[in-house]
Amino acid sequence: MNLTIFLLALFDGISYAALIFIVALGLTLIFGVMRILNVAHGSLYAIGAYATASLTAWFLALGFAPILAFPLMIVSAVLVGVLLGGPIEWLLLRRIYNKPEVLQLLVTFAVFMILEDVQRLVWGTQPYFQASALQALGNVTVFGVTYTVYQLILLPVVALVLLLGLRIFLRHTIIGKLILATTEDREAAQSIGIDADKVFLFTFIVGAILAGLGGALASPTTSILPGMGANMIVLSFAVIATAGLGQIEGAAVAALMIGLGRSYAVYLWPEVAVLVPYLIMVLVLLMRPEGLFGSPGTRKI
Amino acid sequence: MSLRETWTEMSASPGLSPRTILTALAVLALVAVPLLAPQLQLLINLALAKGLAVLGVTVILRAGQVSFGHALFFGISAYAGAFLVTAMPGADLVLVLLAGALGAALSGVLVGLFVVRYRGIFFGMLNLAFSMIFWSILEKFYHYTGGADGIRLTRPSVLGQQLGRSEFELVLFYLALALVVGCGWFTLRWLASPAGQLFQTLKTNETRLEYLGLSPRRVLLSGYVLSAVLCGLGGSLMGMTQGVVTPEYVWWVRSAEMVFIAVLGGAGSVRGAFIGALIYEMVRIYASAFAADIWQLLLGVFLLIIILFAPGGIMGIFDRLIGRHRDGGTRA
Numbered sequence: 001m002n003l004t005i006f007l008l009a010l011f012d013g014i015s016y017a018a019l020i021f022i023v024a025l026g027l028t029l030i031f032g033v034m035r036i037l038n039v040a041h042g043s044l045y046a047i048g049a050y051a052t053a054s055l056t057a058w059f060l061a062l063g064f065a066p067i068l069a070f071p072l073m074i075v076s077a078v079l080v081g082v083l084l085g086g087p088i089e090w091l092l093l094r095r096i097y098n099k100p101e102v103l104q105l106l107v108t109f110a111v112f113m114i115l116e117d118v119q120r121l122v123w124g125t126q127p128y129f130q131a132s133a134l135q136a137l138g139n140v141t142v143f144g145v146t147y148t149v150y151q152l153i154l155l156p157v158v159a160l161v162l163l164l165g166l167r168i169f170l171r172h173t174i175i176g177k178l179i180l181a182t183t184e185d186r187e188a189a190q191s192i193g194i195d196a197d198k199v200f201l202f203t204f205i206v207g208a209i210l211a212g213l214g215g216a217l218a219s220p221t222t223s224i225l226p227g228m229g230a231n232m233i234v235l236s237f238a239v240i241a242t243a244g245l246g247q248i249e250g251a252a253v254a255a256l257m258i259g260l261g262r263s264y265a266v267y268l269w270p271e272v273a274v275l276v277p278y279l280i281m282v283l284v285l286l287m288r289p290e291g292l293f294g295s296p297g298t299r300k301i
Numbered sequence: 302m303s304l305r306e307t308w309t310e311m312s313a314s315p316g317l318s319p320r321t322i323l324t325a326l327a328v329l330a331l332v333a334v335p336l337l338a339p340q341l342q343l344l345i346n347l348a349l350a351k352g353l354a355v356l357g358v359t360v361i362l363r364a365g366q367v368s369f370g371h372a373l374f375f376g377i378s379a380y381a382g383a384f385l386v387t388a389m390p391g392a393d394l395v396l397v398l399l400a401g402a403l404g405a406a407l408s409g410v411l412v413g414l415f416v417v418r419y420r421g422i423f424f425g426m427l428n429l430a431f432s433m434i435f436w437s438i439l440e441k442f443y444h445y446t447g448g449a450d451g452i453r454l455t456r457p458s459v460l461g462q463q464l465g466r467s468e469f470e471l472v473l474f475y476l477a478l479a480l481v482v483g484c485g486w487f488t489l490r491w492l493a494s495p496a497g498q499l500f501q502t503l504k505t506n507e508t509r510l511e512y513l514g515l516s517p518r519r520v521l522l523s524g525y526v527l528s529a530v531l532c533g534l535g536g537s538l539m540g541m542t543q544g545v546v547t548p549e550y551v552w553w554v555r556s557a558e559m560v561f562i563a564v565l566g567g568a569g570s571v572r573g574a575f576i577g578a579l580i581y582e583m584v585r586i587y588a589s590a591f592a593a594d595i596w597q598l599l600l601g602v603f604l605l606i607i608i609l610f611a612p613g614g615i616m617g618i619f620d621r622l623i624g625r626h627r628d629g630g631t632r633a
Contacts, residue, residue: 037422039369095609101421102367106564106608109369113557113601121594230553234433237426245422274437278430282415285427289418 007145009263015151017259018159019218023232024239024251025162026210032246033183033203035101036093039108041211042233043115044080048215049224050123051076053130056219060132069133073216077209084115085208089201097200112233120226127223134220151221158217162210163252179203238281244294254284254292319623324572331478335471342474344582346542349477351562352578353484354535357528358563359574360488363497364524365504366420369556370428371532373412373435376551378405378533379540380439383452394457394472398537405533406526413525417518420507432551439548451547454540470542477538481575484531488571491527500524532559554597561600564607567616576615 027041055076056069088111096104137149170176182189182199190196214232222228239258243250258277265273272279284292331349335342354375361368381404382397389396416427439446446452456464459472491497499520502510510517540546549555558581566577585596592599607614613621 037426092605100365102365102425103608105367105422105425106560107605109557109560110601110604110608113597113604117595117598117601121598231433234426234430238430241423241426271441274441275434278434281430285418286415 003143004145005267007143008147009267010260011142011145011147011152012266013260013263014256015155015221015259016263017255018155019214019221020232020235020239020259021159021252021255022162022217023211023214024236024243024255025166025248026207026214027236028240028243028246028248028251029166029210030204030207031240032248033179034093034097034200036097036104036108037237037245038088038204038207039105039233040088040111040115041207041236042229042231043112043119044084044208044211044229045215045218045232045236046119046224046229047084047115048076048080048212049219049222049228050119050128050215051079051212052216052219053128053224054123056130056132066132066136069130069136069220073133073213073219076216077213080212080215081205081207081209085205085211086201088208089204093204094197094200112229116226116229119229123224125226127225128219129223131220155217159252163249166248175202235277238277240291242281242284242291244291247291247293250291250293320572328478328482332475335474342470343542344586345579346470346474346477347539348579348582349481349575350535350538350542351559351582352481352535352575353477353538354532355559355562355566355574355578356484356488356571357531357535358559359566359569359571360492360524360528360531362563362569363492363501363504364521366424366521367560368428368528369425369553369560370430370432371528371559372551372553372555373428373432374405374409374529374532375536375539375555375559376432376435376439376546376548377408378402378536379454379546379550380404380446380452382537382540383454383546386454386457387452390455391458391463393461394459394476394541397457397541398476398534401533401537401540402530405529405536409526409529409533410522413522413529417521417525420503429553429556432553432556436548436551436553439551446548449548451545451549453545454543456544457541473538473542477542480534480538484534485571485575488527488531492571496520496523557597558600561604564604565614567614567619568612570614570616573614573616580615 023041023045026044027038030036030038030041052069052073055072059068059072060066092107092111093104096107134148134150137154139146140149140152141147142152168176170180178189178194179199179202181192182194182196186196189199235258239254240247240251242258243254258280261280262273262276265276288294331345334345354371357374358368358371361371378401382401385397385400386392412428412431416424416431419427440448443449456466456469458464459469464472492501499510499515500523503517503521507517510520536550539550562577562581563574565581566573566575588599589596611617
């Protein structure tokens with residue numbers, strides 16, 4: 001393996017890790033606060049990607065500049081979060097917070113099945129390509145390796161900003177502290193006047209926006225086709241399980257491990273590249289069943 | 302989730318309860334299908350194969366767990382049969398079935414050893430991850446697996462005889478029916494046995510199991526392997542009936558379908574698994590003509606409705622109709 005290939009794999013890995021981290025961040029935030037694993041998260045990711053591709057194509061056809069693709073990504077992500085995430089929490093999840101875990105899993109799985117078909121109804125089965133955002137930023141050459149600015153700089157920067165932003169938001173703002181308080185003890189939080197329903201709704205919408213944003217940011221780098229949501233939910237679950245459910249900073253480390261592991265496998269042993277994330281997850285879980293950063297929970301007898 | 306408790310399911314009282322009589326009548330009706338309604342034979346054959354797989358998921362539900370990846374064993378078994386027939390053309394039907402069951406059992410032990418360490422979310426999602434891994438292998442290593450086109454499964458011989466198409470289909474139908482009756486009976490007996498009772502304790506109170514000095518992991522593993530073999534038998538039958546196995550056999554949609562039917566039939570009910578599968582296949586055949594595009598959407602909506610409003614599934618409604626509904630039988 002020479003330096004060029006080493007760097008290419010490194011860059012691939014970093015940009016890929018940044019994308020799966022953004023999606024996994026939403027998943028782990030929702031789990032951390034609400035103790036619900038949202039299987040439909042993968043669909044929200046896919047719909048974010050489709051919405052961005054369609055909106056961008058539409059605005060480009062009207063004659064706007066390609067740079068407009070960036071605000072449209074945010075618009076798509078917020079639309080996904082508010083129009084889909086909001087009703088899911090408000091109409092469904094709210095009814096099942098006291099139910100067993102397995103039942104909650106079945107409910108979000110049912111939403112996943114519904115949204116997978118909704119995607120196919122709206123966008124069909126033909127793949128979409130929309131790389132104008134990628135082209136708009138051009139290329140950069142590092143140590144003789146030319147790479148797109150979008151993947152090498154923008155994606156990791158967005159991921160870092162989200163990681164730091166979420167940390168500051170949760171620890172240093174009033175709303176963030178309300179969320180942490182509700183996470184810690186829902187009843188105690190309600191008894192001091194925190195509207196836990198609103199906190200959950202807000203958290204779920206933020207998590208859903210992150211899923212949509214992940215899809216929006218991924219849309220210029222890949223072809224958008226049915227099935228991408230199913231792959232992403234399994235992959236982002238691998239990330240948050242490796243890190244420990246609910247671990248935000250841990251998810252960043254796990255995403256980097258999985259992203260880099262996969263990209264080096266692409267160059268060294270391409271057949272198994274898709275398996276690498278799961279192998280990493282299985283290995284980590286064999287040694288630490290709670291994930292890298294999780295702590296074993298106390299059991300009630 | 303309000304799964305039925307064990308004792309509601311078991312006809313504890315000996316003698317002929319309405320449920321036993323109805324079960325016997327249903328089996329007799331199925332025996333007569335090839336004679337009276339040959340146009341339904343293939344459809345019911347597929348439903349019975351699927352029902353066996355659903356029974357596997359049902360067993361796991363009895364431990365209070367849900368698996369989104371049991372199509373893995375369905376597929377492994379079908380592919381094991383396909384590999385055997387490719388390597389040994391004209392291999393015997395029994396051999397194909399045994400190879401499938403063995404493949405499912407072995408993979409069940411291997412995957413099981415890992416997943417029985419987890420419950421709830423992890424259990425469900427790790428099963429899903431394993432099925433997606435196997436799906437990727439089937440798609441990527443196409444030199445061995447035929448990729449997305451899969452492998453054609455030539456007709457196996459039956460006890461040394463090469464049968465024609467219609468005779469073979471008849472043999473398969475009665476084999477499927479025999480397996481359904483045999484496996485259904487065995488599963489009911491197993492659930493009532495001490496081993497099965499311990500297995501269901503995982504749902505009610507796992508800690509007590511440990512106080513008895515038993516390993517919950519080993520207990521879960523025993524049921525997990527049983528469920529893998531049941532799914533495997535269903536997969537082998539499905540492969541031989543359709544004459545081709547494809548990676549679609551292990552795709553998550555297939556696992557989701559199994560979970561759906563298990564919940565539809567009455568989560569945790571052995572008879573419900575087969576009744577659910579028969580109703581599901583009937584509806585699917587007639588509905589797919591005009592609702593093929595929104596089939597998963599409909600499944601999702603129905604799943605939500607059952608979970609939120611009719612948690613006992615079809616068997617729950619049936620129990621209420623024949624007045625066997627007991628207050629202790631459901632749990633919120």
